[in-house]
Amino acid sequence: MGCRILFLLLVGIFFLDGLPLSMAADVHHYSFILKETNFTRLCFTKPMLTVNESFPGPTMHVRKGDTAFINVHNDGKYGITIHWHGVKQPQNPWSDGPENITQCPIQPGKNFTYEVIFSDEEGTLWWHAHSDWSRATVHGHIVILPETGKTYPFPVPYAEETIFLASWFNTDVKELIDAATATGSDPDPSDGFTINGWPGALYNCSNETIYTLGVEYGKTYLLRLVNGIMNEEMFFGIAGHNFTVVAQDAAYIKPILTSYIMITPGQTMDILLTADQTPSYYYIAASPFFDSNAPFDNTTTTAILKYTNASAPSSIPLPTLPFVTDKEAADNFTTQLRALASEDHPISVPQNFTERIIITVSVNQLPCDANVTCGGPGGSRLAASLNNISFSTPTTDILQAYYRGLNDTFDDDFPNQPPVFFNFTGDEADDYILPEVGTKVRLINYGASVEIVYQGTNIGNAENHPMHLHGYSFYVVGSAYGNWNETTSPATYNLIDPPEVNTVGVPKNGWTSIRFVAKNPGVWYMHCHLERHTSWGMNTVIVVKNGPTNATQIRRPPPNLPICA
Structure with missing residues (x-):
């Protein structure tokens, strides 16, 4: 039986990335406190709803088969719900979270404890608000480690990092969607994208802050990527580096060696990156794939891959990502996806249907x-x-x-x-x-x-x-x-x-x-x-x-x- 992890969530405390595989899941006391917090991005300051005053919110770590209790206290202005995206919740739709589908919203000043039951998921999932457009700012990773005594179907990486792609709006997202639905019009696109909360260097006003991923030459890292962007599929890559995709949506796949991926909103991917290039600085970037005539955010968010002790170059190279309408590039990646289907990670595909x-x-x-x-x-x-x-x-x-x-x-x-x-x-x-x-x-x-x-x-x-x-x-x-x-x-x-x-x-x-x-x-x-x-x-x-x-x-x-x- 999986361990039961009690999350009674305290403000500002959460698991650190890279929990060793040898550690059994412990009992932890945490709480998700939702409140309006001032953030400045793209030289624009606004109050926005966050969890534990963090954007992205805290990362949850569990093991396969565990159960988590998360007490969510709503100190915001509107009703809120939380969804544990990709967690099957066997027999337990009561804690699944979509507003007015499986629950009424948690009203301001109230709280509710979710019981999140993990079963066969292993890898990376995520949690997010599931009411109005509040998931734009209320979201975070779920890292699901193998059961105690078991390991990954690939060599254990030197370290793990979480990477979250999100949308940034200079306006209140609830006001934005309320105005659009009132008139039946298309809502305005986002004003930018972020990697782990920061837009990066390519925006006219980026506040001179950028997420930096430090690596050591010759080491391999497991990057846990979530596309939490509101309305755009994304291409993602790292300048000068190929990488290997080993899992999608908390299920292992046959390894794909590639220089870019295409990832849709809601999807997660686990990526092995070996730091095998000349020690320097390299841009990590994500830009949209969009094959419609609808309005969309056609900007690029960046972060920096920085080798230990490397000196900053005069210019940092960008990855060569496919063009925004490159359907062939999107298909070339997605058609490679196949389940690992190994002895240790079997699958059971229905051969017929009723x-x-x-x-x-x-x-x-x-x-x-x-x-x-x-x-x-x-x-x-x-x-x-x-x-x-x-x-x-x-x-x-x-x-x-x-x-x-x-x-x-x-x-x-x-x-x-x-x-x-x-x-x-x-x-x-x-x-x-x-x-x-x-x-x-x-x-x-x-x-x-x-x-x-x-x-x-x-x-x-x-x-x-x-x-x-x-x-x-x-x-x-x-x-x-x-x-x-x-x-x-x-x-x-x-x-x-x-x-x-x-x-x-x-x-x-x-x-x-x-x-x-x-x-x-x-x-x-x-x-x-x-x-x-x-x-x-x-x-x-x-x-x-x-x-x-x-x-x-x-x-x-x-x-x-x-x-x-």
């Missing part, structure tokens, strides 16, 4: 309300949808409504296919119909083998959509451009060593197919991890019914659940 759900993923519009001026195309209201259903978040949470048999909070008729089939990725969409607004969920029997086909469409501003499913990791068995075909597309599936992830990019004007076995009962959110798309309704809820035994049923709700205001 339930298939085909879901169109679209950015579209809704008519503007009478006597209201809207900011979308042609005076419409921007929207997004799954199977032409634009999700409406209820005012009370779906989990409690489902658990208590309250039938007026949601409908259980989310369709298993789009209402109309047409050339989804073609230039014309004559048969396209406006989406329906609704709070619809999909019920799935416990133990079902599920295949979900995400079909991108050319409606509105088509682009890559990073789809995230709470409560599960899943196998990405297929992906391609064009329209998925029931006869020919499954013949291209990889059912041997597909990557096991919790977030996957659905290519622009293409499709992605995933499989999993529904053995985690509960109410689980499914949504695009581009935050503006989630705000517009590109989300739904998967409800996995209880199984026949106590061990296959949702646990009872914890005491002191937050109450909807």
Whole structure:
């Protein structure tokens, strides 16, 4: 059995990076204190919501199979929830975190203790706020070490470092998204990106502060990378250095030697870097991959890789990253991803399915309300949808409504296919119909083998959509451009060593197919991890019914659940 780690979280105290593998997990007393803190970036000072006055927030360290208790106290101005991204939470959706899906928000002045149950995850995950756009500033790493007595499927690195990519807004993010949704317009892009809280050297006003990663020549480092950026996929690289990607979304993959990666919002990657170049300074950089006509942040954030005792050069080299619209470069990386699938790290890919759900993923519009001026195309209201259903978040949470048999909070008729089939990725969409607004969920029997086909469409501003499913990791068995075909597309599936992830990019004007076995009962959110798309309704809820035994049923709700205001 995994150890149980008690996190009663104290202000400003957290684990340091690099916990030795030989150390067993101890009992620790911590607390997440959310409060407004003044930060200055890009020569702009603003109060923003943070955890323990830190940006990024504290890093959690656990071991595979552990349990963590995190007491979250909200001293901010708005209700808040926290999600433990990629943690499956077996039988425990009560602590999963999405606002009004599995819980009501923690109101200002209140607190709630999350019980976060780790199972087979091993590697890097992250935690973040899951209410409004507050995850822009409320986020941090989760480092999941191997079980005591076990180690990595690669030589133990000399040291480990966490790297967090985030968005920086010069405005209050809640005010920004509230203003955009009120008018149905596109929210303004971020004003910059950050690496471990700092924008870097390429912005006109960067406050002359930059994150610096110190390394020793000849040593190998494990970099735990999170893309917590709000609305952009990112290319990432280090000048003069190749590196090896060994894990994604807390699951090991066959090693990929590369000079760059492409990582979508929500994804994590574990990277082995050997400091084998001439000792000097080298820029670490991240810039967007963006294949849409929508507005976006087209800037580059930097940090510095600094060799021990190296003198600062007259100029620091930048990595050569792919161009912002280089779809081929993005594909060249993502198509290499394969599960490690070793004896010590086996996988179990469903070879067949008992339930298939085909879901169109679209950015579209809704008519503007009478006597209201809207900011979308042609005076419409921007929207997004799954199977032409634009999700409406209820005012009370779906989990409690489902658990208590309250039938007026949601409908259980989310369709298993789009209402109309047409050339989804073609230039014309004559048969396209406006989406329906609704709070619809999909019920799935416990133990079902599920295949979900995400079909991108050319409606509105088509682009890559990073789809995230709470409560599960899943196998990405297929992906391609064009329209998925029931006869020919499954013949291209990889059912041997597909990557096991919790977030996957659905290519622009293409499709992605995933499989999993529904053995985690509960109410689980499914949504695009581009935050503006989630705000517009590109989300739904998967409800996995209880199984026949106590061990296959949702646990009872914890005491002191937050109450909807």
